[in-house]
Amino acid sequence: MAILNIGGQSYNYPDPGREPGWGEDATAWAEAVTEAIGSSFAAGDIRGSVDLPPAATATNVESMLINSVDSVAGEVLYYVSGPTQFQTGKLTLTRTSSNWRLTREYVGDSIPLILTVTSSGQIQYTLGGSDTLTIKFRFSTVEV
Numbered sequence: 001m002a003i004l005n006i007g008g009q010s011y012n013y014p015d016p017g018r019e020p021g022w023g024e025d026a027t028a029w030a031e032a033v034t035e036a037i038g039s040s041f042a043a044g045d046i047r048g049s050v051d052l053p054p055a056a057t058a059t060n061v062e063s064m065l066i067n068s069v070d071s072v073a074g075e076v077l078y079y080v081s082g083p084t085q086f087q088t089g090k091l092t093l094t095r096t097s098s099n100w101r102l103t104r105e106y107v108g109d110s111i112p113l114i115l116t117v118t119s120s121g122q123i124q125y126t127l128g129g130s131d132t133l134t135i136k137f138r139f140s141t142v143e144v
Contacts, residue, residue: 009032011028011032045138045139045140045141046063046064046065046066046137046138046139047137047138047139048062048063048064048136048137049134049135049136049137050062050063050064050134050135050137051132051133051134052080052113052125052127052132052133052134052135053127053132054127054128054129054130054131054132055125055126055127056126056128057126058116058124058125058126059124059125059126060122060123060124061115061122061123061124061125061135064076064122064123064137064139065120065121065122065123066093066100066117066121066122066123066139066141067121067141068095068100068120068121070141071095071121071141071142072094072095072142073092073093073094073095073141073142074093074139074140074141074142075090075091075092075093075139075140076090076091076093076123076137076138076139077089077090077137077138077140078090078091078135078136078137078138079135079136079137080108080111080113080133080134080135081133081134082111082131082132082133082134083131084109085108085109085111085131085133086108086109087106087107087108087109087111087113088106088107088108089104089105089106089107089108090104090105090106091103091104091115091117091123092104092105093117095121098119099119100117100118100119100121101117102115102116102117111127111133112127112128112129113125113126113127113133114126114127
């Protein structure tokens with residue numbers, strides 16, 4: 001029998017086909033895992049990875065639309081990579097009565113990448129040069 005730990009709680013989890021009558025233990029463990037996973041994401045959280053081809057004008061970053069109904073603030077942790085360029089950073093976002101405000105901190109290579117946010121919560125970018133970059137990101141929200 002295996003002992004599985006989640007959230008500081010230990011569960012006896014039987015080996016398949018070995019011990020009968022283990023339904024309650026397995027159900028309790030499954031419920032604890034479901035609760036732990038569910039509590040690590042808020043309703044407006046976003047995760048993803050998107051290619052960013054060069055863009056001279058502000059272009060939407062696919063799947064980076066912040067839910068303005070559920071979110072009042074949040075942060076985006078991101079990693080950008082290209083053929084020879086790397087950068088990691090954080091966007092801090094705050095919703096005001098009519099707009100979103102964005103601040104950006106980063107370390108790594110100086111990349112001709114500008115990240116902005118629209119009043120509706122859409123993250124946009126402009127990118128100089130000829131290289132397509134990949135951005136991996138995680139937006140964590142502060143819910144209303």
